[in-house]
Amino acid sequence: MLVYVSAFAFVVPNATAAALTPFPEIAGAASSLLGVLPLAAGALASLALGAAFDGSARPMALAVAAAGVSAFAAERLLWARQPQGQTPG
Numbered sequence: 001m002l003v004y005v006s007a008f009a010f011v012v013p014n015a016t017a018a019a020l021t022p023f024p025e026i027a028g029a030a031s032s033l034l035g036v037l038p039l040a041a042g043a044l045a046s047l048a049l050g051a052a053f054d055g056s057a058r059p060m061a062l063a064v065a066a067a068g069v070s071a072f073a074a075e076r077l078l079w080a081r082q083p084q085g086q087t088p089g
Contacts, residue, residue, distance in 0.1 A: 049063055
């Protein structure tokens, strides 16, 4: 866990800077959006998990599986939109 958190501390600031690079004129608004989207997604996910809780770990397992499938689909869609030989970012 320490390795994960340490790596996270190096990756997140660089990813944030890379995400803001295309929008220098609206960097404040873009940074706000990068902050609010994960928090809103977490709030909605916890609301859904709270409503679906049945005393077992099944709702959480399904949420983790859905997040994995969503991440895979998003990655595939992002890579599919790139011209040949280009990488996202």
